[in-house]
Amino acid sequence: MSLVSGIVRAALSITMLGAATWLTPALWFRLPGPEVLRIGIAVLVGTLALLCVVALWWPQASTLRWRLAGSYLMLLVASLAWWHSIAPQADRDWAEEVAHLVEGRVIEGQESQTQPDVGHSRGAVLHLDHVRDFEWHTPEDFTPHWESRDYPLDELTSVDLLTSHWMGPQIAHTLVSFGFADGRYLAFSVEIRKESTEVFSTLGGMFKQYELAVIAADERDIVRVRSNVRGEEVHLYRVQMPQEMMRELLLAYVDEAETLRTQPRFYNTAFSNCTTLVYAMMTRLTDGLPLDYRLLLSGYLPEYVADQGALSDTAPFAELKARSLINPAALAADQQPDGDFSRLIREGIPGADRPSF
Structure with a gap:
């Protein structure tokens, strides 16, 4: 030869x-x-x-x-x-929890449509349709509920990063939650949009098995289902971010959902997921965010954020991580209403008692 x-x-x-x-x-x-x-x-x-x-x-x-x-x-x-x-689709028989992508629009200088008594007639209001507020009984049993809600953008006060570890310390689902002056929190999650007969497969997620979905939800739904119902380990970190950038990030989530509605895309376990899409949105808002292996090993994402100086508490990261676990508080607040659940899971979280900016 x-x-x-x-x-x-x-x-x-x-x-x-x-x-x-x-x-x-x-x-x-x-x-x-x-x-x-x-x-x-x-x-x-x-x-x-x-x-x-x-x-x-x-x-x-x-x-x-x-x-x-x-x-x-x-x-x-x-x-x-x-x-x-093989092209992504927008009109499959979706599972109920991802049946709707959030829809939103900014209303300038008008009264809130869903909460006329909030008294915000001059500032911009973000009106959202299809905000999820499910009552989860077991991972498969839930009472579905979708709402329309209004959020005054001039009362946006905080951004929190949540990681829900479902496969060891290296892999976690990433959520971003926006807090408002009236005590409400709105959490966003980039998720697989599975069909009603499908179950999640990490390997299948590499091979066009699922489309992408952007879900906006109340924390008592989207956080509680992970911490209390599925038993995942959930951590919450207060992020340091200028108010204008918080607003831009919030609207970027809404824009991403609108884009997916008209131009659906496939989820990819490694390259197009709950963490990489947040990174892509952030790179459009700010310069200088480096690529890092922790964007793929999403369980380490909070440490990456800390290295960028973007967590609101300057304590050593090991201390922040130890104090960021919300599972005990979430279990104790299991039957509390929406606002109380969000307030109680933040007690003792470093930096969560002050705004992000």
């Missing part, structure tokens, strides 16, 4: 094995039809890739090897065309 022939075979082997590593789960998760059929086809394609590599290096397969390699490369080209044809 010549050196050139060996290099070509090695390159083809790496290409085919690498392609099989992607194509096998892609076929499993995204081919139409029953699961047993999808798994069977995926196994056959993976087996074909292995046979091609063996044939490339087997001296007795001199004629067969190039035919197999050519056939597999043609299959790969066809698979790439099929993969490109």
